[in-house]
Amino acid sequence: MGGLGEGFTRGHTALVTYLMAGYPDRETSLAAMRAAARGGADIIELGVPYGDPLADGPVIARAGRAAMKAAPEGFGLPEALEMATAFTLEPGVSAAEAPPVALMTYLNPVMRLGYAETAKRARAAGVAGFIIPDLPADEAGEWLSVSDGLDTVFLVAPTSTADRLATAGAASSGFVYCVSRTGITGERSQLPEHLADLVVRTKEHTKLPVAVGFGIATPDQAVTVGKVADGVVVGSAIVRRQEEPVAVEKFVRSLRDALDTDSE
Amino acid sequence: MSDNDRTQPESDYSLPDERGFFGAYGGRYVPETVVPALLELDAEFRKASADPAFKAEFDLLLADYVGRPSPLYRADRLAKAVGLAEVWLKREDLNHTGAHKINNTLGQCLLAKRMGKKRVIAETGAGQHGVATATAAALLDQECVVFMGVEDIRRQALNVYKMKLLGAEVVPVDEGGGTLADAVTAAMRHWVERVNDTFYVLGSALGPHPYPEIVREFQRVIGDEMLVQFAAKGIELPDAVVACVGGGSNAIGTFYPFLREIPRERLPKLYGAEAAGLGLDTGKHGASIAGGTPGVLHGFYSYLLQDERGNPLEAYSISAGLDYPGIGPEHGYLSDEGLVTYLPVTDAEALEAFALLTHTEGIIPAIESSHALALLPRLARELGPDARVAVTVSGRGDKDMDIVREAGL
Numbered sequence: 199m200g201g202l203g204e205g206f207t208r209g210h211t212a213l214v215t216y217l218m219a220g221y222p223d224r225e226t227s228l229a230a231m232r233a234a235a236r237g238g239a240d241i242i243e244l245g246v247p248y249g250d251p252l253a254d255g256p257v258i259a260r261a262g263r264a265a266m267k268a269a270p271e272g273f274g275l276p277e278a279l280e281m282a283t284a285f286t287l288e289p290g291v292s293a294a295e296a297p298p299v300a301l302m303t304y305l306n307p308v309m310r311l312g313y314a315e316t317a318k319r320a321r322a323a324g325v326a327g328f329i330i331p332d333l334p335a336d337e338a339g340e341w342l343s344v345s346d347g348l349d350t351v352f353l354v355a356p357t358s359t360a361d362r363l364a365t366a367g368a369a370s371s372g373f374v375y376c377v378s379r380t381g382i383t384g385e386r387s388q389l390p391e392h393l394a395d396l397v398v399r400t401k402e403h404t405k406l407p408v409a410v411g412f413g414i415a416t417p418d419q420a421v422t423v424g425k426v427a428d429g430v431v432v433g434s435a436i437v438r439r440q441e442e443p444v445a446v447e448k449f450v451r452s453l454r455d456a457l458d459t460d461s462e
Numbered sequence: 463m464s465d466n467d468r469t470q471p472e473s474d475y476s477l478p479d480e481r482g483f484f485g486a487y488g489g490r491y492v493p494e495t496v497v498p499a500l501l502e503l504d505a506e507f508r509k510a511s512a513d514p515a516f517k518a519e520f521d522l523l524l525a526d527y528v529g530r531p532s533p534l535y536r537a538d539r540l541a542k543a544v545g546l547a548e549v550w551l552k553r554e555d556l557n558h559t560g561a562h563k564i565n566n567t568l569g570q571c572l573l574a575k576r577m578g579k580k581r582v583i584a585e586t587g588a589g590q591h592g593v594a595t596a597t598a599a600a601l602l603d604q605e606c607v608v609f610m611g612v613e614d615i616r617r618q619a620l621n622v623y624k625m626k627l628l629g630a631e632v633v634p635v636d637e638g639g640g641t642l643a644d645a646v647t648a649a650m651r652h653w654v655e656r657v658n659d660t661f662y663v664l665g666s667a668l669g670p671h672p673y674p675e676i677v678r679e680f681q682r683v684i685g686d687e688m689l690v691q692f693a694a695k696g697i698e699l700p701d702a703v704v705a706c707v708g709g710g711s712n713a714i715g716t717f718y719p720f721l722r723e724i725p726r727e728r729l730p731k732l733y734g735a736e737a738a739g740l741g742l743d744t745g746k747h748g749a750s751i752a753g754g755t756p757g758v759l760h761g762f763y764s765y766l767l768q769d770e771r772g773n774p775l776e777a778y779s780i781s782a783g784l785d786y787p788g789i790g791p792e793h794g795y796l797s798d799e800g801l802v803t804y805l806p807v808t809d810a811e812a813l814e815a816f817a818l819l820t821h822t823e824g825i826i827p828a829i830e831s832s833h834a835l836a837l838l839p840r841l842a843r844e845l846g847p848d849a850r851v852a853v854t855v856s857g858r859g860d861k862d863m864d865i866v867r868e869a870g871l
Contacts, residue, residue: 249638249773250647250759253493253654259637266773274771305491306758310772332491332758336481355495357657362498380495381655 202298202327202349202372205241206407211424211457212373214409215239215450216302216433218258219278220247220265222441227265231285233443234436235295237450242285243329243431246278246303253331255384257434275307279319286324298326300351300372305333308341317345327351327372335362335369342369351375354400356392367404373429374404378412384434385415394426417456424457473729475721477795482671485798487791490670492650492761499657504672506577511679516572523568524683527601528558530565532684534691534852539822540835545842548850550700552688554712554857555827561857562684562712563594567663569680571598574661581605581656584663585649587614587642587708588783588830589621590857591665596630598663606630609648613640614782621861639776642708642786646760666709667790670761674714674790681715684854689719700730701845705854706834707734707804708748708784710793712856717802730852731803733841734793735833737779738806748777750789751797751804759787764794780809780865783830783857811836813869816859828857829865 206212215234221227231242247262254262265273282299301320308316308330320328327349333341335352342350349372354363357380367374376397379390393410400408410423411431420430432453439445477484490500510516524530533553541549554562567584574582582604586592592608599606608625612634615622625632638644646669653662667677692699703720705713713734720729739747747753750765757766759774767775767787777787796802812829815836820826827835834853841851859866 249769250643252647252650252760272769272771274773276771304772306766306768306774307772309757309763310768310770331493332761334490334492334494334497336497337489337491353494355493355498357495357498359498362494366494377493377495380657382651 200298200326202241202300202351203407205298206373206428208240212240212407212409212429213238213450213454213457214241214243214411214429214431215436216243216245216431217440218245218247218261218265218437219281220269220273221261221437222264223268224277224281226441226443228281228284229443230440230446232295233447234450235297237447238454239297239450241298241300243300243302244278244282246275246301246307247273248304248307251304253382255382255434257438258383261437261440275303275311275316278303279323279325282325283323299324300327300329301325302329302331305330313341314344317348321347329375335366338369353377356380356390356396360403363400363403367400367406370404370406373407373409374400375431376400376408376410376427378410378414381412383412386413389413389419389422393423397426417452420453421456421460424460430457473722473725477792478671478675482675484792484795486756487762487764487794488671488674489763490761491758491763492670493654495654496657500670500672507573507672507676510573510576516576520569520572524565528564528568529556530683531687531691532556534688537823540819543818543822544838545847546838546851547848549838550850550852551825552684552716552852552854554684555825555831555855559594559597560860561590561594561828562681562715563591563665564597565683565715566665566677566680566711567591567594567598570661570663570676571595571602571604574604574663575602577661579659579661581660582663583607583609583649583652583660584665585609585642585645586665587645587785588781588861589614589618589625590783590861592630592632593621593624593628595663596625596628599630600628607633609633609635609645609652611640611642611644612636614642614645617782617865618861641777642782643774643777650760665711667711667714667792668709668760668762668764668788674762674792677711678714678718678792681711682718684712684715685717685719688716688852689723699724699728700852701849702731702733702841702851704733704735704834704837704841704851706784706830706856707736707789707793708786708830709788710734710790712854714790714792716854717796721801732801733837734802734804735807735837736804737781737784737833738808739778739780741808742806746778747806748779748784748786749806750787751793752806756794762791764791765789780812780869781829781833783828784833805837805840807833807836813866813871816866817871825855826859827855828859829862831856
């Protein structure tokens with residue numbers, strides 16, 4: 199299993215698709231992961247349902263709550279890891295249908311399970327890396343000391359100073375996640391004006407690919423972002439369609455096609 | 463504010479460290495978007511702390527606007543009723559707006575002014591911090607938005623009305639249980655969005671660094687005054703000092719000066735009263751130390767009520783101000799170190815203490831503060847009838863009339 203960087207080696211703008219694990223139920227979300235892969239996702243970002251999703255907008259927050267309720271025994275990090283195993287290690291699945299998986303989880307579920315135990319299970323599950331939005335790079339020493347073999351993607355934001363871009367760039371592996379705007383995840387009709395500037399500033403501090411997320415909802419917006427960044431992260435717009443894997447595949451393909459058409 | 467004009471500390475208590483940790487607890491576990499704002503706040507807080515003009519402005523407001531120093535009152539009828547030699551009440555209930563919260567909101571709103579932010583936001587549970595923030599914002603001509611859970615809006619209608627009168631916008635939070643924890647989350651999310659022009663006035667000694675330290679600095683006036691007042695009365699330090707703990711701001715404001723100024727061998731026993739709600743074994747409580755485990759919530763690492771997957775649990779307490787599933791990080795440290803003993807107090811015990819203070823002294827305490835008062839009979843048994851105990855009465859009970867009436871008092 200390669201790292202998350204593999205998602206950026208396919209000769210086009212990488213498409214990172216966020217799905218909520220366990221929403222609307224385990225089977226459907228697993229089918230939606232496959233559907234996103236078939237539609238052309240280069241990296242699957244698998245969201246872990248959590249009770250206090252500080253960085254997420256209404257669509258993702260609601261999906262997380264629904265996932266926790268849908269499973270009679272509850273649904274969280276252990277279950278998401280189990281799903282990742284099913285996704286990455288299912289026999290007979292082609293490489294194209296199994297792009298690298300990044301787990302997007304808040305910090306406390308990781309602490310609760312234990313940093314080392316989480317890393318161990320993630321490696322066994324074939325997970326490529328982690329995105330932990332409430333773990334800034336300067337608090338991540340303990341996690342980084344036990345997460346060998348796993349990439350950790352740190353976030354940078356429009357408010358990040360040069361110092362912090364350097365810290366996040368140096369601590370990250372796989373790619374750097376550029377938050378397009380201050381605020382929470384969710385679809386927006388307009389992309390912020392200073393996005394290109396932020397990506398350029400980030401690239402001054404890292405050789406890793408830079409992907410942009412938060413608020414990207416349409417193929418046109420993906421294309422705009424793709425002109426400045428190495429990758430595009432789409433979340434709420436996919437989760438909104440997640441109850442129907444067919445709709446996920448179609449939507450992801452429309453993003454993929456738009457990005458590819460633009461680069462031709 | 464600055465320490466140079468205070469007596470040299472006799473203990474070596476100097477936490478948090480520069481990264482905001484009290485031992486293992488504290489830290490800054492927040493989305494990157496707000497980290498630069500926290501660093502800026504930290505830098506400005508240190509500058510303000512070293513600026514005599516800032517201290518003078520703050521102290522003048524505390525004296526002439528809040529009405530400080532708040533009295534240290536010897537409650538003899540209460541002492542007799544609970545079987546102690548002396549009980550001293552630190553009367554934060556007599557502050558302007560009726561609770562200790564105003565100490566912190568004036569400090570933070572002055573910091574906001576210093577940082578050029580014309581807009582402040584706050585979370586509130588019982589509404590005391592919301593009212594205190596709205597009050598400071600009115601005084602300092604700042605736009606004010608307060609996030610409050612729908613359940614608390616129902617329980618604390620009077621405070622909601624007060625905040626609106628004071629010119630604040632009250633945003634109902636209809637997530638989770640609709641209580642304080644949900645209000646904190648909503649305020650933090652809003653802050654992430656509006657971090658450039660908005661100052662977050664956090665109401666308790668929790669949240670990401672430097673908030674626990676800032677809140678402690680603005681609340682330490684409680685304990686600082688107690689030390690001066692005991693000395694002025696020519697009385698030995700008490701055998702025990704008690705405060706209620708939700709997030710823990712009045713408690714840390716009470717304890718910190720003792721921890722800092724008094725050598726360990728002379729340090730009074732310090733007690734924090736946690737909300738045990740309907741009882742620890744019912745699962746309906748807010749006692750993070752007695753019934754929780756360490757974890758991260760709202761940007762800091764401390765004791766937390768959480769499920770086996772790390773989701774925060776809903777807290778419960780009759781008092782909206784203690785209805786929070788976590789506790790400030792310094793309290794987590796103080797508990798582990800054995801420097802403070804945290805004891806659970808049920809709704810029923812708090813109501814009983816509420817009635818007792820009202821009947822014996824003619825002082826109607828907040829239902830939060832009643833949790834601290836409820837420890838007095840226990841301390842009488844533990845320390846004996848000759849003991850002298852000080853209790854911080856963090857607020858007055860006007861806001862709780864509907865609740866105690868519903869409870870049948």
